[in-house]
């Protein structure tokens with residue numbers, strides 16, 4: 001029997017970097033988590049232990065810190081592009097770089113004081129290869145949203161196992177994970193674009209009278225794509241964070257959608273993409 005090496009990549013996961021920019025007495029903060037992943041001529045490394053093509057993951061981590069010092073972080077997409085392009089340009093053996101970054105927000109409370117923002121995290125994933133192909137995904141995760149009305153779910157299949165009652169007024173809650181693909185790696189003003197797409201997701205969630213979370217998902221993606229011309233595809237992962245009205249009749253009380261049990265698990269998980277009809281091929285963007 002013969003075997004061969006399959007797809008592989010390697011890198012330093014979760015380099016935590018906090019960059020303080022000292023602008024006189026006023027400081028600025030960037031708090032990020034950087035994961036680099038490289039691939040290329042790695043046959044010998046796996047087959048014979050010859051490491052001559054391997055840029056150590058420790059070096060990848062150091063590069064993250066040095067680049068922050070030299071160039072600053074800026075928008076996470078720009079930092080990821082700078083790193084990815086560097087790894088591919090600097091090493092013959094590296095054909096492809098993937099750089100994923102999470103950013104944790106801080107709000108200023110004083111010239112050099114900050115309070116960490118709530119759960120929401122900004123994300124990006126950049127790919128760059130030696131043929132000059134580059135893709136940029138921007139995104140967010142842990143954006144927790146709730147509509148206390150304006151949500152229904154009925155008309156679904158019922159079989160011998162169905163106990164779910166049709167709902168004409170329910171709580172709809174989710175923790176959004178969203179990623180959107182930029183048509184071009186260069187075209188986007190990433191900070192502005194991020195703010196606009198985020199606003200579209202929030203507005204579409206709030207303004208859609210929902211007959212299902214699937215319908216809300218599509219509305220969110222559609223709103224972002226029709227508002228933001230620089231992006232061509234949106235993928236969403238929406239857990240349905242069920243809120244069950246508690247039966248208070250044993251206590252002689254009614255409960256007209258006022259008191260809920262916020263269930264932890266299991267949860268529905270609704271996932272899907274929305275893309276422009278003319279979206280260019282995604283290539284390796286989602287890998």
Ligand SMILES: O=c1[nH]c(=O)c2[nH]c(=O)[nH]c2[nH]1
Nearest residue numbers: 153164211212213214240268
């Ligand atoms: O919005 C919903 N979509 C479903 O597919 C589903 N299934 C379910 O039990 N509740 C819901 N809610």
